[in-house]
Amino acid sequence: MKKIMVTGGHGTVGYAIQQIVSREPVEGYRFIFVDIGDANLCSKTATLSLFEKVRPDGVIHLAADVGGLYKNMDHGVEMLEKNLLMNMHIMQCCKEFNVEKLVSCLSTCIFPELSLSDHIRLPIDETMIHMGPPHPSNEGYAYAKRMLDVQSRYYRKQYKQNYITLAPTNIFGPNDNFSTENSHVIPALIRKCHAAMNNGGDFVVWGSGRPLRQFIFSLDVARLFIWAYLHYDEAEPLILSPDESQEVSIATIGQYVADAFGYFKPLMFDTKYSDGQFQRTVSNRKLMERYPDFKFTPLPAAVKKAVDWYRGNFAKARL
Ligand code: GFB
Numbered sequence: 001m002k003k004i005m006v007t008g009g010h011g012t013v014g015y016a017i018q019q020i021v022s023r024e025p026v027e028g029y030r031f032i033f034v035d036i037g038d039a040n041l042c043s044k045t046a047t048l049s050l051f052e053k054v055r056p057d058g059v060i061h062l063a064a065d066v067g068g069l070y071k072n073m074d075h076g077v078e079m080l081e082k083n084l085l086m087n088m089h090i091m092q093c094c095k096e097f098n099v100e101k102l103v104s105c106l107s108t109c110i111f112p113e114l115s116l117s118d119h120i121r122l123p124i125d126e127t128m129i130h131m132g133p134p135h136p137s138n139e140g141y142a143y144a145k146r147m148l149d150v151q152s153r154y155y156r157k158q159y160k161q162n163y164i165t166l167a168p169t170n171i172f173g174p175n176d177n178f179s180t181e182n183s184h185v186i187p188a189l190i191r192k193c194h195a196a197m198n199n200g201g202d203f204v205v206w207g208s209g210r211p212l213r214q215f216i217f218s219l220d221v222a223r224l225f226i227w228a229y230l231h232y233d234e235a236e237p238l239i240l241s242p243d244e245s246q247e248v249s250i251a252t253i254g255q256y257v258a259d260a261f262g263y264f265k266p267l268m269f270d271t272k273y274s275d276g277q278f279q280r281t282v283s284n285r286k287l288m289e290r291y292p293d294f295k296f297t298p299l300p301a302a303v304k305k306a307v308d309w310y311r312g313n314f315a316k317a318r319l
């Protein structure tokens with residue numbers, strides 16, 4: 001039985017992988033979920049000790065200092081430095097312990113900002129990752145993740161390591177980070193709508209609601225990470241996203257959250273908050289070529305699942 005160590009094992013995607021493999025075991029593999037309680041990956045010593053203890057055959061590296069638009073805008077230094085350190089230590093330890101496969105996690109927010117590059121067009125694809133600067137709102141995080149792509153390819157080329165990278169679009173789902181200030185948009189809206197339902201207040205969406213995003217349900221991401229661990233072995237990143245037709249405005253996703261709660265008052269918009277990047281439409285053509293049978297969870301149903309999880313687990317939700 002081979003051991004796959006999942007870093008960030010109790011985060012949104014780590015939790016989703018736990019849900020999937022507990023119901024649908026992957027033959028020949030055992031999953032070990034670790035988090036900062038097991039080792040602070042910003043420390044090389046702690047990371048080495050973790051690898052000594054677990055001795056994984058494979059690694060799915062999800063651990064990151066991650067957050068939504070407003071955390072990225074206010075904490076660029078930490079998002080850059082902590083992610084560079086964690087990624088460096090994971091790459092080095094995977095080589096030192098002869099790990100047979102490493103799957104690392106990028107993000108679609110790291111691709112070039114359309115208005116800052118003459119070399120890209122929408123929909124963005126995997127070939128464009130370094131063809132211009134990322135959006136200023138999450139530059140620190142984006143450059144740390146871009147180095148993950150570079151480092152992964154260098155280890156493949158120089159040391160013949162089977163390291164791959166996957167680039168999910170905006171993820172949401174059960175056991176998300178629901179904090180008001182640091183979370184991504186959907187968990188933040190879930191928390192705010194829940195509060196509005198309970199205290200009769202307004203359900204306030206930050207910004208204009210006009211920006212566009214493609215969202216992917218965490219359990220879909222989990223299935224795709226497991227599939228990629230077993231079947232994707234290419235150097236180039238692979239975007240994990242529903243196709244362009246599934247792109248929605250922030251106002252629309254806010255309405256999906258309201259509908260899932262049965263909140264019937266009009267959404268309010270607070271435009272003193274930044275909208276961040278307006279649009280970053282990505283193509284999932286390459287994923288569909290590699291995995292044509294994959295079915296994404298329809299967005300309204302996925303939002304309802306996330307809302308239902310929150311309502312049922314409110315007391316233990318990460319706030
Ligand atoms: O998920 P999010 O915070 O980050 O979404 P990005 C930001 C968009 O949602 C902006 C609007 O247009 C916000 O104005 N929004 C509305 C809100 N209400 C809220 C709210 O209460 N909280 C938040 N956070 N947003 C992410 C990166 O960028 O892209 C992630 O931060 C990841 O790290 C992801 O890479 C793919 O979508 O702008």
